[in-house]
């Protein structure tokens with residue numbers, strides 16, 4: 001509904017109230033007025049009336065006009081808020097509802113059946129409801145035909161592949177631990193190509209724009225600075241046999257591969273890396289999920305490369321314009337496939353092969369990890385990921401769901417600017433909107449219809465941000481941040497930012 005008609009309706013309604021210019025409207029009068037609105041906005045009239053009254057009674061000289069203006073603003077905000085909340089309720093997976101329903105049965109069923117109920121919950125939460133995970137054991141008396149059949153089943157079963165992956169990962173973990181015990185005398189010096197400045201990148205109030213200013217507004221240098229600092233912190237040069245010089249060359253190529261776009265620049269890569277590191281350190285994820293060097297490398301490397309060479313337009317735009325990239329990647333996560341391919345191509349260049357010191361198996365596992373993580377930064381996978389974190393990422397399940405966890409953390413870091421303090425969040429919001437509007441301008445010049453998100457003449461940034469936080473950010477981060485209670489400050493920031501946008505509508 002347009003604000004104009006809302007305003008008119010409110011004016012009519014409040015004209016029915018026996019107004020008193022000295023500001024002595026009673027709660028019941030205001031409540032009656034709100035009831036008469038009958039606009040279908042699901043407003044709790046009593047609490048709304050109380051709120052309005054509390055606000056009015058602060059100032060005895062409140063004028064009727066000011067009172068009316070205040071009400072119009074308040075109802076508009078409630079309207080925007082309730083619509084966004086309704087949208088948020090769409091983002092709950094059926095599995096999450098079923099698991100919650102089953103959990104609620106717990107207190108009504110006899111003790112003897114509780115284990116079975118828990119088994120049902122575990123099966124649904126595992127996400128493997130239709131996979132055969134319990135293969136028959138081969139007995140000593142099995143015939144040759146039975147032995148062959150067993151081998152074939154094993155070869156094709158998901159169960160066997162997962163086991164294989166676990167064994168290989170164990171090998172990688174042992175290898176990095178061996179490296180940690182050897183060569184105690186090696187000293188890894190900071191590269192002379194990066195400036196020596198102090199910056200606490202593990203501070204919850206970290207401001208990437210300040211760091212960039214201190215690094216002479218050089219986004220690529222900021223990105224390389226963060227990458228170097230975090231890899232050094234986790235001893236990944238040593239644990240993963242990554243040559244420091246090669247790493248510097250690789251990060252130079254990657255950071256300069258990012259275009260000077262408003263949002264998808266090397267600064268975004270730096271920001272996502274720093275956020276992933278916050279999850280690992282302050283969020284306590286390394287300990288709670290029992291992550292090893294290979295997982296940490298997988299997550300940080302994914303963050304570094306995840307948007308490299310981004311062209312500044314969306315997958316939808318590339319697909320609908322039959323761009324060469326969309327043709328190359330068959331309209332399937334076009335940008336994400338492109339970023340990955342470009343990053344792995346970079347690692348094949350002279351002096352850039354950061355994987356050279358890895359065993360073949362380590363490389364295979366790490367590459368798989370990075371590919372899966374970056375593909376999940378495609379926003380079209382968001383709803384599926386939400387369903388997975390709602391059901392499969394409890395604190396107890398973290399150590400056995402590492403890959404899912406890494407994917408969820410990278411996706412979270414990628415959309416994390418609402419977790420920052422207002423001034424940082426507001427800046428990022430303006431930057432991404434700038435990129436969207438530029439795409440909108442191109443589409444308009446092509447004579448295409450565009451939605452308001454891309455239309456600089458129609459978009460209301462506060463309204464868009466409020467809807468985005470309610471429908472996308474809060475449903476995703478609420479279960480995720482439950483796993484990292486130490487990041488409560490960031491959870492609070494989301495709510496503060498939401499309220500700030502609501503007040504600007």
Ligand SMILES: [Zn+2]
Nearest residue numbers: 268306307414
């Ligand atoms: Zn990104």
